[in-house]
Amino acid sequence: MHAVTDRCTKVARNFNMERLRNNYLFPEISARELEHIKKYPNAEVIRLGIGDTTEPIPDIITSAMSDCARSLSTPDGYRGYGAEQGDKELIYSIFSVQALRKAIAQTFYGDLAVRDTEVFVSDGSQCDISRLQLLLGSNVTIALQDPSFPAYIDSSVIIGQAGDFQYKTGKYRNIEYMKCGPKNNFFPDLSNTSRTDIIFFCSPNNPTGHAASREQLEQLVEFARENGSIIVYDSAYAAYITDKSPQSIYEIPGAREVAIEVSSFSKSAGFTGVRLGWTVVPKELLFSSGFPVVNDFNRIICTCFNGASIIAQAGGLACLSPEGYKAMLSVVDYYKENAQILLDTFASLGLKAYGGVNAPYVWVHFPGSRSWDVFSEILEKTHIITVPGSGFGPGGEEFIRVTTFGRRETILEASARLKSLFP
Template sequence: MSPTQLLSTSISSTSSAFLAAPIAFKARNQNVSMASKKPPICTCVAAPQEQKNVYTTQVSRNANIAKLQAGYLFPEVARRRNAHMLKYPDAKVISLGIGDTTEPIPEVITSAMSKRAEALSTLEGYSGYGNEQGEKPLRTAIASTFYGDLGIEEDDIFVSDGAKCDISRLQMVFGANVTMAVQDPSYPAYVDSSVIMGQTGQFQKDFEKYAYAMYMSDDNPRSIFEIPGAKEVAMETSSFSKYAGFTGVRLGWTVVPKQLLYSDGFPVAKDFNRVICTSFNGASNICQAGGLACLSPEGLKAMSEVIGFYKENTNIIMDTFNSLGFSVYGGKNAPYVWVHFPGQSSWDVFSEILEKTHVVTTPGSGFGPAGEGFVRVSAFGHRENVLEACRRFKQLYK
């Protein structure tokens, strides 16, 4: 029995079930002294001076979280970038990793947020709790802008603080007893949030996210709801992050059509609504003002200019890798370029590129087994950085 086990098992819980916090305060010191009196049986134990501070609660760790094999992908990439910057303090590191927007938000959008913030200091302009589902004008504008003739209505739209957040709330809606299918490669939040909820096994769930619809330039559907019958089998999550540079502002939405029913005929939207009312209090009113400005005629024009800029970046990156003889995927309808390094490990290629060019990419294997052998290069960056990164790629792979 390790000292840690000794400490935790010798504490009994109190019977004061409704007074949560202060249990076991008294017992704590007694146990520490017990532990120091009794020499541990196992030899691989912490040094005695460390034992003094080891108090453990009786709460077991969530086994589902323990299953997660590694840190969430993007913080892990950031950790390696930071380590690299410590190793090479003078290097000009260029980040084409996580896919973070870099260009300023169009002024027509920020001024709407600024005005809303200022109005909050006035009696007329102040607002408190909003609807958990979002402000009606924004829901209406999202429905008409993105789903105009698809039969999606204002009350099918749930405004959120971003797609990643909604993915977890959707997992809460479905619970541990459904099983989850994801594409491979896949946005890691799909997989990780599913593991946390304890969902494993075979496909049962109709759930899809279209990426980056406003970046699409061919005839593929922008929304899953362009497919007839989709309202009865699908939901869709989207955000303003990559359209308007809202990665730090935080605003998104999820469409849960009222036609989507569980096997017993109960509407999924009613349960989603129950979960957001319980676990969310609506997106920030200031950010919602920004979202509404995004969907004004001037906002839409400004957003499409920013998107056009990133698409030019994408073309520069694709041309670079094509000219170096690499097979390149993606890039056409999304601001990411997948470069193939057959037979190599994604993390090895990631490390080599970082070490030799000081450019941060994302290892494809972080998105799933099918991503192995690829690195993903994000097209989000200032133009001079994208050009400089491409110069370094040409140097490395010439």
């Protein structure tokens, strides 16, 4: 408890912040790691927890960023806010390099007719999700996959869309949890899902690693169209898709009228520290009054954001050149090989593991166990950090998430330690 003294201001704490239950998941895991290091100061901890990239960025991409940085010291190369002086679409492009918006539209949506003016370059999808929440406000109802990436639900609570947290169920009131697990092939039973204004949907999914199939996404778009809902589709892991699963929601006919897509260079180009992402808001997406959603998003971007670093944008542009794209995907392949090693490891231990094929996460089932207990046991006995599945929602109980980002030798060492834990 905190003491009320005459040093306190008279400003009441935001009730929405008070409603947030726990610490944000990843700092909580960091805290557990710190405790562990104190207890075992000589242990060599392996971090397969927070999904953080480890492989160097290909030269062709960092050279472009390095050149951009250097050019800022020259009169001709210097750029401030407006990256494209004299651009014909100043209003839209004031905060992003027009060439990058075009390259994103062409590379990722070539046949799907996403226009460059519908692409908003950002500093990452987590940040864009919060900006979308500002746009949507507190009066919309939301649904999300359970389990799912905690930023959706936490940002919903912060903006005021959620009711109280129920300790009994592990859920907030007024939020529709769409359970996704092995029993329903990681896709919600929509016949049993209440209508909400907004549906957050992440595919390939974090944490389960499941990429929704075309049929599943057709169902989802159909559901949104019937209900007049907006899908916020997070495709941050699309570069990892190996099979025929769609890489964008816009591959589904009719999606432009019901879906926003949020995506990122973080996990494809290793830009977790560089910071670059984008959001697509199609012009056909309309509020109930007919007002275009893209107009409000543009307004939010202008008021609450000043654009991604132009150095990062230069890097993004290099990622989308033919050579850069190939180099970028070779790093993705490396992580996918890691995934196969971990999938084989868990299979050899007789554990059911999901994901890994279309995503850099492996989702391991420990039937009957509590996931924080599994997390603790693995940490205690192997010095490996994972993420307890329940950190992603009650639907994640009994699971742990293992990231496949890591140097090969680290992944092999983790594999060996896991094999010795479950002999």
